[in-house]
Amino acid sequence: MNLKKMLTIAVLAGMVYGCGGGGGSDDSSPTPPPGGGGGSGQAATISGTLTFDKVPHNTSTNGLNHSATVEAPIRGVTVQLLNGSTVVDTDVSDASGNYSVDGETGTSYRLRIRAELKQTGTQSWDIEVVDNTSSNAQYVLDTSTFTVSSTSETRDFNADSGWGGSSYTSTRAAAPFNILDRVYVTITKLQEVDANLTLAPLVINWSPNNIPESGNLADGRIGTSFYTQDQIYLLGAANTDSDEYDGHVIIHEWGHYFEDNNARSDSVGGPHGGGDRLDMRVAFGEGFGNAWSGIITDDPFYRDSFGVNQSQGFSINVENNNVSNPGWFSEGSVQSILYDVYDSANDDLADLGLQPIYDVLTGQQRNTEAFTSIFSFMTYLKEENASDVAALNDLLNDQNINVNVDIWGSNETDNEGQPSVIPVYNELSPGDTQEVCTITTFGSDRNKLGNRKFLRLNIQSAGSYTLRLEPSGSNDLDGYIYNQGQLVAFTEALGTSTVNITENFAAGTHVADVLAYNSSGSAIVGTCFDVSLIQN
Structure with a gap:
């Protein structure tokens, strides 16, 4: 049989489970052990495809375009087959969202899809999406209870966005899985350039209660989406500012986590915006984050939705070389240079790809004596890519940065009128x-x-x-x-x-x-x- 269900979401805290919608089982009733319940006890395979509602942006308004929602695969997550509270079998969904677990005919089960990416071995990571307003409970999708009636059953499940046509009318079950999918894309890209990719544990905090107001994080008053100490906090306030579908925002913050653990950032943080003349460490960190989101997705348009029905937004084209107030202190200049180093657009002489960028970030820049800045990054990039120096100098020159660069910016002359x-x-x-x-x-x-x-x-x-x-x-x-x-x-x-x-x-x-x-x-x-x- 082939069944497709729409799932709602539960949160998992310790051994206490929130009730998922869509006909979730009642854990107060005893469930027969595997092979029990009067079933035949024959080996059975339960398999299928896991998907979530993916909502793209409207490229004209930069808001979300709910009418163009598609079902995308839930990739790389833990899938558990449960008999009562007992985990009978476990799988990890593949790149197409497919899973397969083994049970027995005549037995009642439910599936639990966990909002996590976990892998051990030469390449390893441990990433979870939790609700910071619910005691940091991990998000999970629980199916309703079903009884296996054949030795091979197909059961497909989709996590719904919760959108009812003009507003959210049900649980936003897809949100944690779109967030994880942006991380999955990032990890997949980095696996191509690092055979020994090892990532520190990361917790991503998202909740519909996360609002753009500063205060107690446990209450959802997170101010803005941000990274700190192996934790990412993402806004979730519908009709105000919600970032679960703003993929570039998610990857930008993931980039700060990557800098913190696998590379290095000396940024002091703080408010920033296009055209600001910044502390060079902040300029590099924020420019890197913007460029990084474009590099990972091969999409130079950074889009951030907000407002009523998330219908408004803004965009930044990180490939744009005509930035306001260009220079060594500009995040716009940094993002333009880094993206142009990566991409192969016809207007750019440089076309190095991700590997050289990754090598500098995780190598010489990580151990530089100077503060991290466009000076240190481009010095090392030119050292390690001697045949591309002329093209790299063109990128610097286009952003009004002295091409005779060293890690100290010793030859820089642009003082913006302030000696x-x-x-x-x-x-x-x-x-x-x-x-x-x-x-x-x-x-x-x-x-x-x-x-x-x-x-x-x-x-x-x-x-x-x-x-x-x-x-x-x-x-x-x-x-x-x-x-x-x-x-x-x-x-x-x-x-x-x-x-x-x-x-x-x-x-x-x-x-x-x-x-x-x-x-x-x-x-x-x-x-x-x-x-x-x-x-x-």
């Missing part, structure tokens, strides 16, 4: 004192160009050193010292007196970023102050 932002790094050896200046010309969010000054500290031999910050006025100065991306010393103490950051340092190059606040420490300011490196 204090160049040089990119002030270099200090023991005994040196220099005046540096911060600015708030381009914003005061602590992540804009010139909000911080970068220092390159030449530690010639291991020992105790002090980085001294001397304010010229009533300013509170903070400083952070790093070695290859790891924070090794800092101060955030409130006060307007001279700051001494003393630590035992290994020999080699360290970097620091320093910034100034007003006397109360409540807002950053533009000011000048002295920095000194002292060998104790």
Whole structure:
């Protein structure tokens, strides 16, 4: 027999199961063990295809186009055959959403499809989608109970979007599986360039209760979709902002997780947008995330839906080279360069594909002495792809970035009319004192160009050193010292007196970023102050 069911979703927390719709079984009634229940006990195979409602974007409005919904395969997820609460057999759905489990005729079962991607071995990962507003319960799809009547039965199931024609009218069962599918696509792409791909455990938090308001994450007040410490939080607020079908948003945040675990990001985060002149670390991190979503999907249009019925939205063409305020501080410039390095469009001389990008991100850039930026990335990319240097220089030149690049941006001249932002790094050896200046010309969010000054500290031999910050006025100065991306010393103490950051340092190059606040420490300011490196 061939049965197709529409499924609704349950959440799994410990050993307590939420009731799925569509005729879910009543666990309070005893279920016969395998082979029991008066059945014949013959070996039987239950197989079929798992799908979910996939809702595309309207390319004119960038909102969701529910009328164009298609059924897409649920790929790579765990499928369990349950007899009561006993797991009888387990499978993983294939690339077409097919599954196959073994039971017995005459026995009652139900299928549980878990919102997870798990694999062990040379290539490994462990990813789950949970409801952060329901004690982090994992999403599962439970079918209704069925009795096997033949030795081979086909049972297909579809997870419904919950869309009723003009609004959501039932459980949005497809949402966790569209989210997982974007991760599946990402992993599949990376398997092509890394035979030993190993990913850290990741939890993706999605709920219809996740709203664009800051507060308690467990209540759904997540503010925006974001990544932090092996957790991705995604908006789910219908008629306001919901990201479960915004694939590029999901892959963008997954990109930050990848940077955090398999590559490196020194980004300080914070608000950002097109045309902003940003801290170069933020520019690279956000530009990378946007380009990454295009690279993974081979679709340069980043679309984000929102509004009533998710019918509105915006898009970013990451292949667009005509960005606002181009330069080494622009996420638009970064995303344009990275995508053009990858793709083979006729307007781009560079056509390196994913492998060289992946190799730099997980190799030299991961261990760079400098902060991660377009400078470090392009320096290493050119080193490792000497035959493509001319094409890569064209990409830099098109974005108003000096082609004679090194990891320190030593030859960069674009100061955007603010002399204090160049040089990119002030270099200090023991005994040196220099005046540096911060600015708030381009914003005061602590992540804009010139909000911080970068220092390159030449530690010639291991020992105790002090980085001294001397304010010229009533300013509170903070400083952070790093070695290859790891924070090794800092101060955030409130006060307007001279700051001494003393630590035992290994020999080699360290970097620091320093910034100034007003006397109360409540807002950053533009000011000048002295920095000194002292060998104790």
